[in-house]
Amino acid sequence: MSKPASLSLDQAPPITVPLRFFLTAPLFAITAALLLLWQGPDLFSSRWNPALLGATHLLTLGHMGLTMLGAIMQMLPVVASAPMRRPALAAALVHTLGTGGIVLLCTGLAFTLPLALKFALPILGSALLLFAALVVITLRRAMPHNMTARAMRLAALMLGATALLGLTLLSNHAFGWWLQSREALTNLHLTWGLLGWVGILVIGVSYQVVPMFLLTPPYPAKITRWLAALLFILLLALAPASHSPALRILLGSLLAAGFAVFALTTLRLQSQRRRKQPDVTLNFWRGGMISLLLAVALWLAARVIPALDMAQSYNPLLGVLMIVGFAMSVINGMLYKIVPFLVWFHLQSRRGPSGPKVPNVREILPESRARGQMWLHFAALGSLLAAIFLPASLTYPAALLFGASNLWLWLNVILASRTYRRINGLIIEASGHGAAAPQIMK
Amino acid sequence: MTTISNFLAPDHQRCDNLFAVAEAAAARGDWDNAATGFVHFQNAMLHHFAMEEEVMFPAFETRTGMTQGPTAMMRSEHRQMTDLLNQMAEAAARKDSDAFLGDAETLLIIMQQHNMKEEQMLYQMADQVLAGELEELIGRMRAMD
Numbered sequence: 001m002s003k004p005a006s007l008s009l010d011q012a013p014p015i016t017v018p019l020r021f022f023l024t025a026p027l028f029a030i031t032a033a034l035l036l037l038w039q040g041p042d043l044f045s046s047r048w049n050p051a052l053l054g055a056t057h058l059l060t061l062g063h064m065g066l067t068m069l070g071a072i073m074q075m076l077p078v079v080a081s082a083p084m085r086r087p088a089l090a091a092a093l094v095h096t097l098g099t100g101g102i103v104l105l106c107t108g109l110a111f112t113l114p115l116a117l118k119f120a121l122p123i124l125g126s127a128l129l130l131f132a133a134l135v136v137i138t139l140r141r142a143m144p145h146n147m148t149a150r151a152m153r154l155a156a157l158m159l160g161a162t163a164l165l166g167l168t169l170l171s172n173h174a175f176g177w178w179l180q181s182r183e184a185l186t187n188l189h190l191t192w193g194l195l196g197w198v199g200i201l202v203i204g205v206s207y208q209v210v211p212m213f214l215l216t217p218p219y220p221a222k223i224t225r226w227l228a229a230l231l232f233i234l235l236l237a238l239a240p241a242s243h244s245p246a247l248r249i250l251l252g253s254l255l256a257a258g259f260a261v262f263a264l265t266t267l268r269l270q271s272q273r274r275r276k277q278p279d280v281t282l283n284f285w286r287g288g289m290i291s292l293l294l295a296v297a298l299w300l301a302a303r304v305i306p307a308l309d310m311a312q313s314y315n316p317l318l319g320v321l322m323i324v325g326f327a328m329s330v331i332n333g334m335l336y337k338i339v340p341f342l343v344w345f346h347l348q349s350r351r352g353p354s355g356p357k358v359p360n361v362r363e364i365l366p367e368s369r370a371r372g373q374m375w376l377h378f379a380a381l382g383s384l385l386a387a388i389f390l391p392a393s394l395t396y397p398a399a400l401l402f403g404a405s406n407l408w409l410w411l412n413v414i415l416a417s418r419t420y421r422r423i424n425g426l427i428i429e430a431s432g433h434g435a436a437a438p439q440i441m442k
Numbered sequence: 443m444t445t446i447s448n449f450l451a452p453d454h455q456r457c458d459n460l461f462a463v464a465e466a467a468a469a470r471g472d473w474d475n476a477a478t479g480f481v482h483f484q485n486a487m488l489h490h491f492a493m494e495e496e497v498m499f500p501a502f503e504t505r506t507g508m509t510q511g512p513t514a515m516m517r518s519e520h521r522q523m524t525d526l527l528n529q530m531a532e533a534a535a536r537k538d539s540d541a542f543l544g545d546a547e548t549l550l551i552i553m554q555q556h557n558m559k560e561e562q563m564l565y566q567m568a569d570q571v572l573a574g575e576l577e578e579l580i581g582r583m584r585a586m587d
Contacts, residue, residue: 212551277469337551
């Protein structure tokens with residue numbers, strides 16, 4: 001039987017642990033928008049365009065990666081039913097090394113600077129592998145029937161594998177050695193990253209958060225039990241299949257079917273929700289699931305119509321749908337549930353019986369602000385997709401909308417964290433000065 | 443056979459449903475139905491807490507000798523939810539939809555995490571350690587109004 005301590009709520013890490021990630025992440029998306037403004041319509045000209053490689057990693061590692069890392073650090077103790085050891089130290093290490101490594105990597109990629117890449121290699125590599133190991137080890141203690149924990153562990157293994165492939169490719173960029181299978185490795189790297197790490201993680205987290213926030217029926221047991229493991233095995237099988245196009249198409253089709261089942265199930269459960277009022281996070285998730293379905297449909301169509309596969313717009317479309325449409329929408333929506341609740345939760349637990357009143361989640365982050373930012377995000381997504389077909393006229397508006405959306409997201413996270421500081425200051429004042437004072441920055 | 447799990451977990455569902463009704467009415471600005479719906483919801487919650495705190499938790503604590511373990515944590519979360527319920531009652535009386543819906547959103551998250559911990563751990567532990575007295579305990583919980 002589990003130890004009683006495993007039920008305790010005080011296993012939550014300090015609020016600075018997730019917040020430092022959430023406050024940094026949008027800055028990388030803003031930087032990607034600036035890169036797009038600077039490069040202009042040429043950015044999507046080739047998938048090997050250095051600036052596009054830089055912008056892609058600003059989004060996948062900088063924006064999505066940091067946010068997911070912060071959210072996992074917060075969720076791990078709950079999912080694993082056990083506190084993480086030294087969470088503040090782990091967060092400081094992963095965050096500092098990660099941020100530094102991402103800056104070096106993206107600068108090196110975008111401006112073709114081998115020296116920056118040489119420094120990025122050990123720094124980013126240690127941050128990502130340290131984190132992946134931390135997740136896999138912490139989750140060993142999770143209850144065996146916790147399907148979210150299982151999926152999270154598989155996603156972390158995929159993160160480790162993606163990082164190792166990425167480091168191999170990075171060393172090739174940095175030192176210029178001859179790498180014959182560079183294209184095959186790149187394809188595997190981005191497939192494992194987007195479908196394995198991001199995709200399986202979103203699936204595992206959905207099992208908990210979709211029913212929880214919207215009061216929907218639970219995901220069918222067949223899906224929660226098998227889907228993540230099945231996708232993981234299919235993704236692994238892609239590695240030896242890289243020389244057999246027919247096998248690759250078969251595996252790809254099964255993967256596409258798996259993700260389509262997930263997206264359609266999520267949309268169906270959401271339509272059966274018992275909470276009916278408008279919800280910003282729900283809209284973000286619906287946008288994310290529709291983007292995922294469009295990406296699946298586009299990929300399948302390109303298998304049937306070879307001309308589509310050859311079209312210059314094919315890869316950028318798939319990338320924008322998966323990164324901005326699917327992953328960023330879901331992540332952005334989750335932030336609006338996680339951040340206000342964490343601020344409330346930490347203030348409430350510090351407040352004591354007679355402390356100052358703690359604002360509720362809607363006062364911490366007003367719904368109108370979240371809603372406005374959401375429309376800007378979807379406008380940016382639409383204009384980015386359109387800019388792939390009409391680069392000359394739409395690239396700049398798309399970059400501006402995308403930058404503005406992420407700037408607004410950043411300001412919303414800042415607003416919530418300022419409220420935390422302000423009320424926490426009042427709590428310390430009310431509980432008498434002295435002993436509690438050094439905790440003001442916590 | 444009736445167990446703690448299949449007696450108390452469906453009661454969580456019942457509370458969730460009443461929550462959704464009250465919240466939806468408040469979101470529409472329909473304060474008559476919101477007020478009635480909220481009273482039903484609040485009573486269901488307090489009834490559920492009482493069944494646990496007066497019957498199930500004491501039996502669990504006696505049997506395991508753990509008074510500072512999971513039941514203490516569950517009791518403190520019950521207090522946290524009771525506070526939010528009281529705030530929502532005040533907001534409903536003022537017809538203050540921002541305050542009501544903000545507290546509702548907060549309560550929902552606490553409630554769902556709490557239910558998950560009870561259903562996935564505490565109830566299952568209780569079903570094991572209280573195996574010999576389930577019928578009597580459930581009978582006593584059923585008899586509570």
